[in-house]
Amino acid sequence: MTTRSISQINEKIENGEANIYTAEEFKKLIKKGDTPSFEEVDVVTAGTCGVMSGTAAILNFIVSPPGEFIRAREVFLNGVPAYAGPCPNEWLGAIDVILHGTAHSIHDENYGGGFLLKELLQGKEVDVRVESVEGKTVENTITIDDVGRGQIIGTRMAFKNYTAFVNSYNEPISSIFSAIPLEGNLSGLTFSGCGALNPLQNDVPHNVIKNGCKFLLNGAEGYILGDGTRSSAEKPNLMLTADYKQMDPYYIGGYKTGQGGEVYDTVAIPIPVINEEVYNNLLITDSDIELPLAEIKGRHLPLGETNYEEMWGDYDLRPQFDGSSCNKCETCKVESICPTNAFKNERLDLSLCFGCGLCAHYCRHDSFNMTTGDVDLEINGKNVNIPIICRQSDRLRGNKLSLELKKLIENNQFKL
Ligand code: SF4
Numbered sequence: 001m002t003t004r005s006i007s008q009i010n011e012k013i014e015n016g017e018a019n020i021y022t023a024e025e026f027k028k029l030i031k032k033g034d035t036p037s038f039e040e041v042d043v044v045t046a047g048t049c050g051v052m053s054g055t056a057a058i059l060n061f062i063v064s065p066p067g068e069f070i071r072a073r074e075v076f077l078n079g080v081p082a083y084a085g086p087c088p089n090e091w092l093g094a095i096d097v098i099l100h101g102t103a104h105s106i107h108d109e110n111y112g113g114g115f116l117l118k119e120l121l122q123g124k125e126v127d128v129r130v131e132s133v134e135g136k137t138v139e140n141t142i143t144i145d146d147v148g149r150g151q152i153i154g155t156r157m158a159f160k161n162y163t164a165f166v167n168s169y170n171e172p173i174s175s176i177f178s179a180i181p182l183e184g185n186l187s188g189l190t191f192s193g194c195g196a197l198n199p200l201q202n203d204v205p206h207n208v209i210k211n212g213c214k215f216l217l218n219g220a221e222g223y224i225l226g227d228g229t230r231s232s233a234e235k236p237n238l239m240l241t242a243d244y245k246q247m248d249p250y251y252i253g254g255y256k257t258g259q260g261g262e263v264y265d266t267v268a269i270p271i272p273v274i275n276e277e278v279y280n281n282l283l284i285t286d287s288d289i290e291l292p293l294a295e296i297k298g299r300h301l302p303l304g305e306t307n308y309e310e311m312w313g314d315y316d317l318r319p320q321f322d323g324s325s326c327n328k329c330e331t332c333k334v335e336s337i338c339p340t341n342a343f344k345n346e347r348l349d350l351s352l353c354f355g356c357g358l359c360a361h362y363c364r365h366d367s368f369n370m371t372t373g374d375v376d377l378e379i380n381g382k383n384v385n386i387p388i389i390c391r392q393s394d395r396l397r398g399n400k401l402s403l404e405l406k407k408l409i410e411n412n413q414f415k416l
């Protein structure tokens with residue numbers, strides 16, 4: 001087998017001679033029948049973005065001058081509970097907390113850790129309330145500048161694709177796997193996974209994605225800690241870490257689901273093409289990747305199978321909003337269901353949009369133009385056509401971060 005070492009690849013990069021592709025660029029060339037040969041590719045940067053429930057942030061900040069309270073017992077950030085400690089910071093007025101991306105505000109279950117982590121990075125003010133062990137309440141407002149140290153640890157990240165869900169019952173069912181309660185009678189399909197662009201899907205088994213490797217988490221350089229929780233050979237995921245304060249708020253945020261606020265992240269990992277086995281794994285395309293279909297209630301029941309080509313095809317990644325056809329309804333359906341709050345006051349903010357597709361299906365006057373596809377399936381012996389109504393992964397963000405990583409490598413600002 002022909003091989004090349006990481007240091008040989010690094011030398012080519014330093015000399016400006018390396019051929020680096022994003023996974024999207026590489027797969028497009030495969031589709032065109034113009035696949036680069038092993039000799040013509042040195043690195044592929046692969047990225048994924050989606051709801052990643054394993055996200056936790058370790059934050060340290062000051063809430064009062066020293067001497068005002070002994071230590072924190074409970075901490076709330078914009079009403080979102082965070083775990084105080086493990087360091088007690090006795091009498092210092094400082095707090096260490098661990099905040100779960102999936103924690104919900106005590107005031108609004110649709111607001112939670114994911115939204116908070118984005119807002120803090122955007123420079124917004126965050127209200128802090130501390131209940132101390134001796135019964136005192138201390139309140140303050142902080143911004144990102146008050147955070148001395150922040151680190152994200154993701155316990156279950158970048159899942160190698162996932163599952164599609166439908167609801168064959170005759171009533172809507174709420175789930176974290178759908179941004180809104182999924183309507184019954186097989187009226188819509190929701191799915192997760194970036195298909196052939198997912199880093200782990202391009203490196204089966206992990207030949208190059210290994211403990212200690214560097215990558216980008218939400219724009220910040222981080223390290224792979226190892227396998228994530230519930231990772232298995234068939235369904236691998238990763239445990240990851242990176243400096244929270246170095247992250248770009250575009251790539252992380254909250255995502256409302258039928259079971260309250262969740263959190264999304266974006267991961268891009270370089271795949272150095274060190275041998276032909278690694279190269280051959282990169283040839284996988286969306287149509288090669290099976291996607292099991294499950295009933296959203298009792299998701300262990302497989303109903304059938306589709307694939308990621310059926311899910312992503314050449315469909316639109318973002319909607320276009322036609323304000324002239326908007327009827328300015330008394331209560332805007334889109335505003336209430338948009339999982340990232342990207343649509344407000346008849347205005348679409350594409351920097352917040354996740355491309356889930358719900359607006360295109362639920363706007364009362366079809367003011368959103370976005371094709372998200374449909375799929376022909378055989379379920380319980382019957383042929384049915386089901387529209388894809390909700391994506392819980394975002395290829396656009398995954399692609400953007402992969403491109404950022406490619407440029408950093410090309411400019412010698414990111415070493416393999
Ligand atoms: S539901 Fe559609 S038509 Fe009605 S206000 Fe919202 S965007 Fe406009």
Ligand code: SF4
Pocket residue numbers: 318319337338339340341342343348352353354355356357358359360
């Ligand atoms: S696609 Fe529509 S509903 Fe989904 S995040 Fe974007 S604006 Fe919101």
